[in-house]
Amino acid sequence: MPRRTEIASILEQAPRDQQVTVMGWVRAFRSNRFIALYDGSTMKQLQVVVDYEKLDESLLKRIHFHACVAVTGKVIASIGSGQAVEVLAESIEILGEADPESYVLQPKAQTMEYLRQQAHFRMRTNVMNAVFRVRHAVAFAVHKYFNDRGYFYMHTPIITGSDAEGAGEMFRVTTLPPGFTPPKGEDGHDDWSADFFQRPTNLTVSGQLQAEIGALALGKVYTFGPTFRAENSNTSRHLAEFWMIEPEIAFFDIHDDMDLAEDFVQYLIRYTLEHCSDELEFLDQRLAELEKNMKKEERRPMGLLETLRFVIDNKFERVTYTEAVELLRSSKAYKKGKFTYPVEWGKDLQAEHERWLVEQHFQKPVIVRNYPKEIKAFYMRLNEDNKTVAAMDVLFPGIGEVIGGSQREERYDVLLQRVRDFKIAEEELWWYLDLRRFGGAPHAGFGLGFERMVQFITGMNNIRDVIPFPRTPGNAHF
Numbered sequence: 001m002p003r004r005t006e007i008a009s010i011l012e013q014a015p016r017d018q019q020v021t022v023m024g025w026v027r028a029f030r031s032n033r034f035i036a037l038y039d040g041s042t043m044k045q046l047q048v049v050v051d052y053e054k055l056d057e058s059l060l061k062r063i064h065f066h067a068c069v070a071v072t073g074k075v076i077a078s079i080g081s082g083q084a085v086e087v088l089a090e091s092i093e094i095l096g097e098a099d100p101e102s103y104v105l106q107p108k109a110q111t112m113e114y115l116r117q118q119a120h121f122r123m124r125t126n127v128m129n130a131v132f133r134v135r136h137a138v139a140f141a142v143h144k145y146f147n148d149r150g151y152f153y154m155h156t157p158i159i160t161g162s163d164a165e166g167a168g169e170m171f172r173v174t175t176l177p178p179g180f181t182p183p184k185g186e187d188g189h190d191d192w193s194a195d196f197f198q199r200p201t202n203l204t205v206s207g208q209l210q211a212e213i214g215a216l217a218l219g220k221v222y223t224f225g226p227t228f229r230a231e232n233s234n235t236s237r238h239l240a241e242f243w244m245i246e247p248e249i250a251f252f253d254i255h256d257d258m259d260l261a262e263d264f265v266q267y268l269i270r271y272t273l274e275h276c277s278d279e280l281e282f283l284d285q286r287l288a289e290l291e292k293n294m295k296k297e298e299r300r301p302m303g304l305l306e307t308l309r310f311v312i313d314n315k316f317e318r319v320t321y322t323e324a325v326e327l328l329r330s331s332k333a334y335k336k337g338k339f340t341y342p343v344e345w346g347k348d349l350q351a352e353h354e355r356w357l358v359e360q361h362f363q364k365p366v367i368v369r370n371y372p373k374e375i376k377a378f379y380m381r382l383n384e385d386n387k388t389v390a391a392m393d394v395l396f397p398g399i400g401e402v403i404g405g406s407q408r409e410e411r412y413d414v415l416l417q418r419v420r421d422f423k424i425a426e427e428e429l430w431w432y433l434d435l436r437r438f439g440g441a442p443h444a445g446f447g448l449g450f451e452r453m454v455q456f457i458t459g460m461n462n463i464r465d466v467i468p469f470p471r472t473p474g475n476a477h478f
């Protein structure tokens with residue numbers, strides 16, 4: 001294989017007729033003369049000029065959309081507008097054909113739904129290329145943020161026996177045949193000794209409980225791993241398999257936790273703006289293009305880049321759940337009966353309520369804290385009012401909840417009571433309770449839904465288009 005030069009490097013070179021070999025995929029072939037080539041090294045494409053009189057006609061006929069080619073030629077100054085340099089082809093080799101008669105992608109607008117069915121090819125499109133380049137940058141920024149601040153990256157288990165959220169929406173993991181029902185053991189409990197782990201296990205819904213172990217030993221830790229939820233939510237914001245980032249910090253209260261959350265997501269956006277300007281400009285224009293055909297009230301109030309800059313330049317609004325409920329109940333939308341779900345103290349806020357707070361009322365990201373204890377997880381710290389817990393959700397425009405977190409209940413007796421109130425099997429949580437009996441400390445943390453964050457930064461409408469292979473109810477292809 002001849003040594004190839006990446007397009008990113010060619011575009012930075014001064015044209016001196018130097019010889020290069022480039023390898024990549026064809027985006028377009030115009031007038032039998034201009035190939036738009038890309039190779040993944042940059043969002044930009046390289047213009048290859050073909051001298052059709054010098055090249056074999058039968059070869060030129062095989063240069064189709066998404067065919068893979070190797071081009072050897074000279075780097076010259078471009079006379080056309082749009083690029084400074086181009087490559088004048090002296091020889092072309094087809095590395096991989098793409099017969100347009102049978103290839104499922106075409107150089108025209110194809111719907112995101114259609115592209116999802118072609119997940120093995122969709123990464124080659126401009127849009128998906130941009131999205132996955134951004135996804136990488138955001139993932140990298142996550143590690144950089146925490147590493148630079150002295151946090152330890154902790155790997156929490158993917159297979160676990162505990163239900164961290166106590167919501168029961170879990171995928172079972174077993175080596176037993178379908179339909180197996182455990183016999184009763186001598187102690188009257190189900191006997192799982194025939195199963196691989198000799199107990200019921202599931203895919204984790206969150207690494208938080210184990211991250212707490214880390215925080216109470218290393219001070220500051222974070223996880224960044226896949227999490228799984230068997231909730232039957234067919235929405236543009238839910239995946240059955242998604243990635244979550246969960247920092248957990250000792251000697252932190254709910255206010256420290258909110259400060260960290262705000263600083264962290266602003267950093268991720270700032271980092272992406274700095275490192276993915278080509279990608280974000282492309283996505284910004286794409287969105288503007290899409291919205292041209294939409295009714296005014298359906299359009300976003302700001303463009304993508306404008307939204308991102310707005311979020312890093314403005315402090316998030318902070319309200320308590322109780323204040324949020326009061327605001328909602330005194331809103332015009334509520335009085336005119338525009339909400340589908342009731343707004344009552346004690347009931348969880350629905351997406352429509354969160355959207356009203358963020359998009360209509362405050363018109364900026366909002367952090368809601370101190371939710372009623374009944375609607376949040378058992379591990380959240382009980383406030384002095386005995387009615388609310390030190391929970392906080394970060395709500396973003398267009399996306400809703402991107403972060404859920406809390407100060408954790410560090411008082412053994414209070415936690416034990418909460419576990420019992422929620423009817424959680426306390427013997428399963430012996431180690432979690434132990435953390436409060438020996439060397440316990442106040443601590444807090446949160447979980448950021450990675451795909452929701454990438455969705456926000458890229459402006460994609462559907463969460464399925466920011467993960468290479470989405471898993472949703474009824475769909476686990478690829």
Ligand code: 4AD
Pocket residue numbers: 164165205206207208229231237238239240242244246247401402403404405406445446447448449450451452
């Ligand atoms: O609010 P959640 O359920 O919180 C937890 O799991 C806590 N243990 C986190 C912690 O305190 N360490 O989930 C956290 C975030 C949500 O705010 C949301 O962004 C994302 O995870 N998320 C999902 N993202 C995609 N698809 C789903 N089905 C999601 N469920 C939650």
Ligand code: MG
Pocket residue numbers: 393401403404
């Ligand atoms: Mg939540």
